[in-house]
Amino acid sequence: MLIEIDARGLACPKPVINTKKELDKLENGVIRVTVDNTMAKENIIKLSKSSNCESSVLREEEDLIVVEIIKGENVKIEEGTKVDLDNKCIFISSDKMGQGNDELGEVLIKGYIYTLTETKPYPKHIVFVNSGVKLTTVNEATVENLKILENNGVEILSCGTCLDYYNLKELLQVGTVTNMYNIVEMMNNSLQTISI
Template sequence: MTITVDARGLNCPTPVIKTKTAMEGAPGENIITIVNNEAAKENVRRLAENSGYQVAIHDKDGDYYLEISPCSCGDVKPAPENDAGNYVIYVPTDKMGQGSDELGRILIKGYFYALTEAKPYPKAILFLNSGVNLTTEGSVVLEHLKTLEAGGVEILSCGTCLDFFALKDKLSVGSVTNMYSIVEKMNQATKVIRI
């Protein structure tokens, strides 16, 4: 049986996530993922190879067909287990990276979508400074944060920051916290990831 994943025209990281979902839903089956840009092609290829599959790529009329099949090239070592979810994410801004604010907003949306699809989830996500904009009304990532919260992730926004931006009454996901609690969460975590 071959599963086809048509991911043409989909933004990063959706082609990777759709392919990963197909792999998990039918382990050991052949998969054909179709994408129409170089970045998606390389990202899906890396995912497949890192998951123990072999990949053959064919270019047809500007689309890339990635034929993904179980590897017969010996044992593939599973990725090492991490301290399942004993990490926190620190979000000090409502954009990702520096340079273009518009691109930064696109990237932050893609990041939180990808986070909903990756396991294990973090223990908590800590929003400070302009990062609190992401937990309030009108946020482009509100749906993703609610999914993470439903999955057991603590969504915590700095109360001082919400007050500073006059957003406390617009908080739409998670709860208000303080700097002492933020420090405690960071100290208790195996690792802290800043985005």
């Protein structure tokens, strides 16, 4: 069975949501999703991987990208290395910690992220939204410590819409770009979400 989805012109996270709805209905078969930007393509590929499906890019031009997802019994799933992670999500929405003095807030958030590298088990996910994305892009101290966490299996995710808003997408130094659908799914599937 072949399902075709034209998600061109749809704002994030609609391409992923529309694809997920069709993927959930499908037991075995192929879904071809047409999108018009790289972020949508990457998000569709991540969805495929998290759904234990195979994916490939069939066509990629400036405003036309076709991603094929294969779901079925013959799909080969890559076995990753098992890391001892606590199934919790840390949600960071600012490049400062707390309210009051901004300079103090910047010191506190750096200290918090450093302390995460020294405290085990590590969280499974750390999600950055709003000005929090500055911590994965332009803040050298936090980037260095986030790389330590990432190298130990922690998934570091920055909101794509937020990176675009602050013109920081090209400056991402650690982790990957995500969308609101994945953020909501991750928080729902975590045993605990800690907001900073």
